[in-house]
Amino acid sequence: MRTALKIATALAFSAMVHPAMAAQCGHSAAGFENWKREFAEEARAQGIGQAGISALMGTHYNTATISADRGQKSFRLSLDQFLAKRGGPAIVARGRTLKRSYGGLFSQIEQRYGVPPGPLLAIWGMETGFGAVHGNQHALSAVATLAYDCRRSDYFTDQLYAALTLVDRGALSPNARGSMHGEIGHTQFLPKNILNYGGGGNLDNAAAALNATANFLHAHGWRAGGGYQPGESNFGAIQAWNAATVYQRAIAQIGRQIDGGGASPER
Incomplete structure (x- = not known):
């Protein structure tokens, strides 16, 4: 009886989220x-x-x-090609400067979510050129x-x-x-x-957006003190951010260089 009730409840919830008479998609x-x-x-x-x-x-x-949506050809580039196209060295240089000037903010974020500045700055730089281009x-x-x-x-x-x-x-x-x-x-x-992660804030505000990004990574398994290169414990959270393998590896590499990790990881 309980099993039948659970099944009926699950079916009702499924119908609520995806109505049976769904609007017809098109091409x-x-x-x-x-x-x-x-x-x-x-x-x-x-x-x-x-x-x-x-x-x-x-x-x-x-x-x-x-x-x-049909185009996204840059995700098929090698890591070196992708970083060159997206301005990886410039993101690292600017990211290091912002890491210092936003030091208090990044300290608060890391204390709350366990996420260091590097990957957040890598995402910020990669996504909008540190707020220069929102679309x-x-x-x-x-x-x-x-x-x-x-x-x-x-x-x-x-x-x-x-x-x-x-x-x-x-x-x-x-x-x-x-x-x-x-x-x-x-x-x-x-x-x-x-x-889910924006806290109702205005993500056109840099501090709110960076907090929301750290919140997203934390919710997807980021743990303080763990590494975030491929094969390390926090890389899965970066994978949750974007499905493209070359993008994930670019974020990890740029973040490591901003955080002062020295040499680039193997390609």
Whole structure:
């Protein structure tokens, strides 16, 4: 009897998260407006308020996002090529300077989350050039486009629900600008990560973004004092940040150089 109840409860929760009559994904702009109307009805049923629904209905199909999602050629480069393309030496140099000037902040973050400055500065530099380039895409349209697109619809449907929840709470502007996949702020958080790790803060603020990034890494297994190179205990947290192997290794190497680790690890 208890087992049957548990199964029924699990099925009910699954239906709540992924409704049986899901809006139909598509492969071109042609069906996007109809999909928005269907998704809006589902979102209302899931408790999304009028602010979120209005924001959804104001989105547009973003062809630049689709092109970027299909493109990502830099992730197929070697580590040396990737670091050269992304300006690895410049990130290290600037990161060392910021490590000193933001010393008090990084000390507080490390005390709270166990994450040293190096990997945080590596992520900050890699993602936005230390806040210089946040992206100019309409973030909600980017996320809605990818939720509609069939390639990764389930993943970005969760991101879209998170974004609409943030809009309802007043934590995200419907007109927020971000990168091609809808990432926002100094370290480029997707909406679900803002919801889970951002603490309701404005991630266009560097201190809030760095705290949120450390919170993310800690939640994904980072432990104080552990190494973060490939094969070491904290490398898994870096892997959780980004799925591309070359990106993970670049963050580890740049972070090590900023933290004063000397020679680069083996490639």
